[in-house]
Amino acid sequence: MTILPTAPAPATLREPAISRLLFADPRLAPLWLLLRLYVGHEWLSAGWGKVTNPAGVWVGEKAGAAVTGFLNGVLVKTGGDHPDVAGWYGWFVENLALPNAVAFSYLVAYGELLVGVALILGLFTGIAAFFGGFLNANFLLAGTVSSNPLLFILATWLVLGWRVAGWWGLDRWTLPRFGVMEHPDTVRADPARRPAEPVR
Template sequence: MFDKQNIVISENPVSKFLFSNTRSAVIWLIIRLYVGYTWLTAGWGKVTSDAWTGENAGAAIQGFVKGALAKSQEGADVTGWYANFLESMVLPNAKAFSFMVAYGELLVGLGLIVGLLTGIAAFFGALMNVSFLFAGTLSINPLLFILATWLVLAWKVAGWYGLDRWALPLLGTPWNRSNRESSLKF
Protein backbone atom coordinates (compact mmCIF):
# COMPACT_ATOMS: atom_id res chain seq x y z
CA MET A 1 0.00 0.00 0.00
CA PHE A 2 1.23 3.50 -0.86
CA ASP A 3 0.56 6.18 1.77
CA LYS A 4 0.89 9.71 0.31
CA GLN A 5 0.73 11.31 3.76
CA ASN A 6 4.03 9.87 4.98
CA ILE A 7 6.34 10.57 2.07
CA VAL A 8 9.45 12.37 3.24
CA ILE A 9 11.99 13.68 0.76
CA SER A 10 15.16 14.50 2.61
CA GLU A 11 17.00 17.72 2.00
CA ASN A 12 20.44 17.51 0.43
CA PRO A 13 23.34 18.18 2.83
CA VAL A 14 24.54 21.36 1.09
CA SER A 15 21.10 23.01 1.17
CA LYS A 16 20.55 21.86 4.73
CA PHE A 17 23.87 23.41 5.79
CA LEU A 18 23.38 26.68 3.89
CA PHE A 19 19.73 27.32 4.67
CA SER A 20 19.08 25.62 8.03
CA ASN A 21 22.35 25.35 9.94
CA THR A 22 23.50 28.26 12.09
CA ARG A 23 27.14 27.35 11.37
CA SER A 24 26.57 28.87 7.90
CA ALA A 25 25.47 32.15 9.46
CA VAL A 26 28.91 33.71 9.05
CA ILE A 27 28.62 33.29 5.25
CA TRP A 28 25.24 35.01 5.31
CA LEU A 29 26.55 37.72 7.61
CA ILE A 30 29.17 38.73 5.03
CA ILE A 31 26.63 38.71 2.20
CA ARG A 32 24.02 40.49 4.34
CA LEU A 33 26.41 43.26 5.36
CA TYR A 34 27.57 43.81 1.78
CA VAL A 35 24.03 44.01 0.37
CA GLY A 36 22.83 46.04 3.37
CA TYR A 37 25.67 48.56 3.06
CA THR A 38 24.98 48.94 -0.65
CA TRP A 39 21.28 49.65 -0.01
CA LEU A 40 21.97 51.89 2.99
CA THR A 41 24.41 54.12 1.14
CA ALA A 42 22.14 54.34 -1.92
CA GLY A 43 19.14 55.16 0.27
CA TRP A 44 21.04 57.69 2.36
CA GLY A 45 22.17 59.46 -0.80
CA LYS A 46 18.55 59.72 -1.92
CA VAL A 47 17.07 60.65 1.47
CA THR A 48 19.52 63.54 1.77
CA SER A 49 19.01 64.67 -1.84
CA ASP A 50 16.74 67.56 -2.69
CA ALA A 51 15.69 65.83 -5.93
CA TRP A 52 14.43 62.74 -4.08
CA THR A 53 12.95 63.88 -0.76
CA GLY A 54 13.53 67.61 -0.55
CA GLU A 55 11.87 70.61 -2.09
CA ASN A 56 12.23 69.17 -5.61
CA ALA A 57 11.11 65.67 -4.59
CA GLY A 58 10.20 63.58 -7.59
CA ALA A 59 12.56 65.33 -10.02
CA ALA A 60 15.14 62.53 -9.97
CA ILE A 61 12.60 59.77 -10.43
CA GLN A 62 10.94 61.67 -13.27
CA GLY A 63 14.30 61.80 -15.05
CA PHE A 64 14.85 58.11 -14.38
CA VAL A 65 11.39 57.17 -15.69
CA LYS A 66 11.74 59.36 -18.78
CA GLY A 67 15.06 57.63 -19.52
CA ALA A 68 13.40 54.23 -19.14
CA LEU A 69 10.55 55.29 -21.42
CA ALA A 70 13.07 56.39 -24.05
CA LYS A 71 14.69 52.94 -23.80
CA SER A 72 11.31 51.34 -24.43
CA GLN A 73 11.08 53.23 -27.73
CA GLU A 74 14.62 52.34 -28.83
CA GLY A 75 14.40 48.57 -28.44
CA ALA A 76 13.82 45.76 -26.04
CA ASP A 77 15.58 47.21 -22.96
CA VAL A 78 12.23 48.07 -21.38
CA THR A 79 9.16 45.99 -22.20
CA GLY A 80 5.89 47.62 -23.20
CA TRP A 81 3.90 46.57 -20.16
CA TYR A 82 6.51 47.97 -17.78
CA ALA A 83 6.77 51.20 -19.80
CA ASN A 84 2.97 51.52 -19.48
CA PHE A 85 3.26 51.04 -15.70
CA LEU A 86 5.97 53.69 -15.47
CA GLU A 87 4.02 56.13 -17.63
CA SER A 88 0.60 55.65 -16.05
CA MET A 89 1.49 54.98 -12.39
CA VAL A 90 4.97 56.16 -11.51
CA LEU A 91 5.27 59.35 -13.55
CA PRO A 92 2.00 60.94 -12.31
CA ASN A 93 2.91 59.95 -8.73
CA ALA A 94 6.62 60.71 -8.96
CA LYS A 95 6.81 62.46 -5.61
CA ALA A 96 5.24 59.53 -3.72
CA PHE A 97 7.38 56.96 -5.55
CA SER A 98 10.43 59.10 -4.88
CA PHE A 99 9.86 58.88 -1.13
CA MET A 100 9.06 55.15 -1.35
CA VAL A 101 12.28 54.40 -3.22
CA ALA A 102 14.51 56.57 -1.04
CA TYR A 103 13.17 55.39 2.32
CA GLY A 104 12.67 51.84 1.03
CA GLU A 105 16.35 51.59 0.12
CA LEU A 106 17.33 53.04 3.50
CA LEU A 107 15.07 50.64 5.44
CA VAL A 108 16.19 47.59 3.46
CA GLY A 109 19.80 48.53 4.16
CA LEU A 110 19.17 49.03 7.89
CA GLY A 111 17.18 45.79 8.16
CA LEU A 112 19.95 43.80 6.51
CA ILE A 113 22.77 45.42 8.47
CA VAL A 114 21.17 44.87 11.88
CA GLY A 115 19.74 41.50 10.80
CA LEU A 116 16.12 42.26 11.65
CA LEU A 117 13.48 40.49 9.56
CA THR A 118 16.28 39.66 7.16
CA GLY A 119 14.18 37.59 4.76
CA ILE A 120 11.56 40.32 4.45
CA ALA A 121 14.17 43.07 3.98
CA ALA A 122 15.98 41.00 1.36
CA PHE A 123 12.68 40.32 -0.44
CA PHE A 124 11.90 44.04 -0.74
CA GLY A 125 15.48 44.72 -1.84
CA ALA A 126 15.12 42.09 -4.56
CA LEU A 127 11.79 43.62 -5.57
CA MET A 128 13.47 47.01 -6.04
CA ASN A 129 16.31 45.36 -7.99
CA VAL A 130 13.81 43.74 -10.33
CA SER A 131 12.05 47.08 -10.79
CA PHE A 132 15.33 48.73 -11.75
CA LEU A 133 16.16 45.84 -14.10
CA PHE A 134 12.74 46.10 -15.78
CA ALA A 135 13.48 49.81 -16.27
CA GLY A 136 16.61 48.89 -18.22
CA THR A 137 19.18 49.69 -15.52
CA LEU A 138 21.85 47.04 -15.08
CA SER A 139 24.78 48.33 -12.96
CA ILE A 140 24.92 46.29 -9.73
CA ASN A 141 21.24 45.23 -9.80
CA PRO A 142 21.72 41.66 -11.14
CA LEU A 143 24.29 40.85 -8.46
CA LEU A 144 22.19 42.38 -5.69
CA PHE A 145 19.12 40.51 -6.94
CA ILE A 146 20.95 37.17 -6.82
CA LEU A 147 22.38 37.83 -3.34
CA ALA A 148 19.02 39.06 -2.03
CA THR A 149 17.31 35.95 -3.39
CA TRP A 150 19.82 33.79 -1.55
CA LEU A 151 19.23 35.79 1.63
CA VAL A 152 15.48 35.20 1.28
CA LEU A 153 16.13 31.46 0.96
CA ALA A 154 18.42 31.57 4.00
CA TRP A 155 16.01 33.62 6.13
CA LYS A 156 16.21 31.17 9.07
CA VAL A 157 19.96 31.61 9.54
CA ALA A 158 20.87 34.78 7.61
CA GLY A 159 20.06 36.97 10.61
CA TRP A 160 21.59 34.68 13.23
CA TYR A 161 24.36 37.22 13.87
CA GLY A 162 21.81 40.00 14.20
CA LEU A 163 18.49 40.80 15.81
CA ASP A 164 16.68 37.91 14.12
CA ARG A 165 18.31 35.55 16.61
CA TRP A 166 15.93 36.94 19.23
CA ALA A 167 13.15 38.41 17.08
CA LEU A 168 12.23 35.29 15.11
CA PRO A 169 11.59 33.07 18.16
CA LEU A 170 9.44 35.83 19.67
CA LEU A 171 7.49 36.54 16.48
CA GLY A 172 7.15 32.94 15.33
CA THR A 173 6.03 32.07 11.84
CA PRO A 174 2.52 32.22 10.41
CA TRP A 175 2.54 28.47 9.69
CA ASN A 176 3.63 27.51 13.20
CA ARG A 177 2.01 29.78 15.78
CA SER A 178 2.30 27.17 18.54
CA ASN A 179 6.08 27.67 18.68
CA ARG A 180 5.62 31.41 19.20
CA GLU A 181 3.07 30.89 21.96
CA SER A 182 5.27 28.37 23.76
CA SER A 183 8.32 30.64 23.49
CA LEU A 184 6.39 33.55 25.05
CA LYS A 185 5.45 31.59 28.18
CA PHE A 186 7.57 32.50 31.18
Protein backbone atom coordinates in the same frame (compact mmCIF):
# COMPACT_ATOMS: atom_id res chain seq x y z
CA MET B 1 -21.85 4.52 15.07
CA THR B 2 -20.35 5.67 11.80
CA ILE B 3 -16.59 5.91 11.58
CA LEU B 4 -15.49 8.62 9.20
CA PRO B 5 -12.41 7.87 7.11
CA THR B 6 -9.37 9.79 8.21
CA ALA B 7 -7.45 11.86 5.73
CA PRO B 8 -4.05 10.48 4.84
CA ALA B 9 -1.10 12.21 6.42
CA PRO B 10 0.43 14.81 4.10
CA ALA B 11 3.67 13.83 2.45
CA THR B 12 6.78 15.37 3.94
CA LEU B 13 9.51 16.40 1.58
CA ARG B 14 12.96 15.84 2.98
CA GLU B 15 15.45 18.65 2.70
CA PRO B 16 18.74 17.53 1.11
CA ALA B 17 21.78 17.68 3.39
CA ILE B 18 23.51 20.26 1.19
CA SER B 19 20.45 22.51 1.39
CA ARG B 20 20.33 22.19 5.18
CA LEU B 21 24.03 23.01 5.37
CA LEU B 22 23.83 26.08 3.15
CA PHE B 23 20.51 27.54 4.23
CA ALA B 24 19.86 26.34 7.78
CA ASP B 25 23.13 25.55 9.54
CA PRO B 26 24.24 28.20 12.06
CA ARG B 27 27.86 27.15 11.54
CA LEU B 28 27.71 29.10 8.27
CA ALA B 29 26.31 32.18 10.02
CA PRO B 30 29.62 34.12 9.65
CA LEU B 31 29.47 33.69 5.86
CA TRP B 32 25.85 34.84 5.77
CA LEU B 33 26.74 37.79 8.00
CA LEU B 34 29.37 39.01 5.53
CA LEU B 35 26.95 38.64 2.64
CA ARG B 36 24.18 40.39 4.54
CA LEU B 37 26.41 43.27 5.61
CA TYR B 38 27.64 43.84 2.06
CA VAL B 39 24.14 43.98 0.58
CA GLY B 40 22.90 46.05 3.52
CA HIS B 41 25.73 48.54 3.10
CA GLU B 42 24.95 48.95 -0.60
CA TRP B 43 21.29 49.69 0.13
CA LEU B 44 22.02 51.92 3.11
CA SER B 45 24.50 54.00 1.09
CA ALA B 46 22.08 54.37 -1.82
CA GLY B 47 19.15 55.31 0.40
CA TRP B 48 21.15 57.65 2.61
CA GLY B 49 22.45 59.49 -0.45
CA LYS B 50 18.89 60.05 -1.65
CA VAL B 51 17.41 61.05 1.71
CA THR B 52 20.22 63.52 2.47
CA ASN B 53 20.52 64.87 -1.09
CA PRO B 54 21.10 68.64 -0.62
CA ALA B 55 19.07 69.53 -3.71
CA GLY B 56 16.02 67.77 -2.26
CA VAL B 57 15.22 66.01 -5.54
CA TRP B 58 14.29 62.75 -3.78
CA VAL B 59 12.73 63.94 -0.54
CA GLY B 60 12.05 67.56 0.23
CA GLU B 61 11.04 70.61 -1.79
CA LYS B 62 11.80 69.15 -5.22
CA ALA B 63 10.77 65.58 -4.43
CA GLY B 64 9.96 63.65 -7.55
CA ALA B 65 12.35 65.57 -9.81
CA ALA B 66 14.98 62.82 -9.89
CA VAL B 67 12.39 60.07 -10.35
CA THR B 68 10.67 62.00 -13.16
CA GLY B 69 13.95 62.37 -15.02
CA PHE B 70 14.76 58.70 -14.53
CA LEU B 71 11.32 57.52 -15.64
CA ASN B 72 11.33 59.73 -18.74
CA GLY B 73 14.62 58.05 -19.63
CA VAL B 74 12.94 54.66 -19.17
CA LEU B 75 10.24 55.57 -21.69
CA VAL B 76 12.90 56.37 -24.30
CA LYS B 77 14.21 52.80 -23.93
CA THR B 78 10.84 51.27 -24.94
CA GLY B 79 11.24 52.13 -28.64
CA GLY B 80 13.13 50.50 -31.47
CA ASP B 81 13.41 46.96 -32.77
CA HIS B 82 15.15 45.69 -29.65
CA PRO B 83 13.94 47.83 -26.74
CA ASP B 84 15.76 47.72 -23.40
CA VAL B 85 12.43 48.10 -21.58
CA ALA B 86 9.40 45.87 -22.17
CA GLY B 87 6.23 47.53 -23.44
CA TRP B 88 4.17 46.50 -20.41
CA TYR B 89 6.72 48.05 -18.06
CA GLY B 90 6.71 51.21 -20.17
CA TRP B 91 2.93 51.31 -19.74
CA PHE B 92 3.34 50.99 -15.97
CA VAL B 93 5.90 53.83 -15.95
CA GLU B 94 3.80 56.13 -18.13
CA ASN B 95 0.41 55.54 -16.51
CA LEU B 96 1.21 54.78 -12.86
CA ALA B 97 4.73 55.77 -11.88
CA LEU B 98 5.12 59.13 -13.64
CA PRO B 99 1.78 60.59 -12.45
CA ASN B 100 2.79 59.61 -8.89
CA ALA B 101 6.48 60.51 -9.14
CA VAL B 102 6.57 62.25 -5.74
CA ALA B 103 5.16 59.20 -3.93
CA PHE B 104 7.53 56.88 -5.81
CA SER B 105 10.43 59.18 -4.93
CA TYR B 106 9.76 58.80 -1.21
CA LEU B 107 9.11 55.06 -1.57
CA VAL B 108 12.41 54.46 -3.33
CA ALA B 109 14.52 56.66 -1.04
CA TYR B 110 13.13 55.40 2.26
CA GLY B 111 12.67 51.86 0.92
CA GLU B 112 16.36 51.61 0.10
CA LEU B 113 17.26 53.06 3.50
CA LEU B 114 15.00 50.66 5.42
CA VAL B 115 16.20 47.62 3.48
CA GLY B 116 19.81 48.59 4.26
CA VAL B 117 19.18 49.13 7.98
CA ALA B 118 17.20 45.88 8.33
CA LEU B 119 19.89 43.84 6.58
CA ILE B 120 22.73 45.34 8.59
CA LEU B 121 20.87 44.69 11.85
CA GLY B 122 19.73 41.23 10.72
CA LEU B 123 16.12 42.15 11.44
CA PHE B 124 13.49 40.33 9.35
CA THR B 125 16.33 39.47 7.00
CA GLY B 126 14.30 37.40 4.54
CA ILE B 127 11.63 40.10 4.18
CA ALA B 128 14.20 42.88 3.82
CA ALA B 129 16.14 40.89 1.20
CA PHE B 130 12.91 40.20 -0.69
CA PHE B 131 12.09 43.91 -0.93
CA GLY B 132 15.69 44.68 -1.87
CA GLY B 133 15.44 42.13 -4.67
CA PHE B 134 12.10 43.66 -5.70
CA LEU B 135 13.78 47.06 -6.04
CA ASN B 136 16.63 45.48 -8.04
CA ALA B 137 14.13 43.77 -10.33
CA ASN B 138 12.37 47.07 -11.00
CA PHE B 139 15.65 48.82 -11.80
CA LEU B 140 16.53 45.98 -14.16
CA LEU B 141 13.11 46.13 -15.83
CA ALA B 142 13.72 49.86 -16.26
CA GLY B 143 16.86 49.06 -18.23
CA THR B 144 19.36 49.99 -15.51
CA VAL B 145 22.07 47.37 -15.08
CA SER B 146 24.84 48.79 -12.81
CA SER B 147 25.14 46.63 -9.66
CA ASN B 148 21.52 45.44 -9.85
CA PRO B 149 22.16 41.94 -11.28
CA LEU B 150 24.68 41.13 -8.54
CA LEU B 151 22.51 42.58 -5.77
CA PHE B 152 19.46 40.73 -7.11
CA ILE B 153 21.35 37.41 -7.01
CA LEU B 154 22.64 38.08 -3.48
CA ALA B 155 19.16 39.14 -2.32
CA THR B 156 17.76 35.87 -3.69
CA TRP B 157 20.37 33.92 -1.72
CA LEU B 158 19.51 35.87 1.44
CA VAL B 159 15.83 35.05 0.95
CA LEU B 160 16.71 31.35 0.59
CA GLY B 161 18.97 31.46 3.64
CA TRP B 162 16.69 33.56 5.84
CA ARG B 163 16.81 31.00 8.68
CA VAL B 164 20.54 31.45 9.20
CA ALA B 165 21.23 34.78 7.45
CA GLY B 166 20.00 36.70 10.49
CA TRP B 167 21.41 34.26 13.07
CA TRP B 168 24.17 36.73 13.92
CA GLY B 169 21.66 39.53 14.10
CA LEU B 170 18.37 40.53 15.70
CA ASP B 171 16.44 37.73 13.95
CA ARG B 172 17.93 35.26 16.40
CA TRP B 173 15.83 36.83 19.18
CA THR B 174 13.04 38.49 17.19
CA LEU B 175 11.76 35.61 15.06
CA PRO B 176 11.09 33.24 18.02
CA ARG B 177 8.69 35.88 19.40
CA PHE B 178 6.62 35.46 16.24
CA GLY B 179 6.74 31.65 16.48
CA VAL B 180 8.86 31.40 13.33
CA MET B 181 11.70 29.49 14.98
CA GLU B 182 12.75 28.25 18.40
CA HIS B 183 14.80 30.57 20.58
CA PRO B 184 18.38 29.22 20.52
CA ASP B 185 18.74 29.22 24.32
CA THR B 186 15.47 27.29 24.77
CA VAL B 187 16.46 24.62 22.26
CA ARG B 188 19.90 24.22 23.84
CA ALA B 189 18.47 23.94 27.36
CA ASP B 190 15.74 21.43 26.52
CA PRO B 191 17.00 18.41 24.51
CA ALA B 192 13.41 17.30 23.93
CA ARG B 193 12.83 20.43 21.81
CA ARG B 194 15.82 19.87 19.59
CA PRO B 195 14.93 18.88 16.05
CA ALA B 196 15.06 15.17 15.46
CA GLU B 197 17.86 13.82 13.35
CA PRO B 198 16.60 12.82 9.89
CA VAL B 199 16.33 9.11 9.14
CA ARG B 200 19.21 8.07 6.85
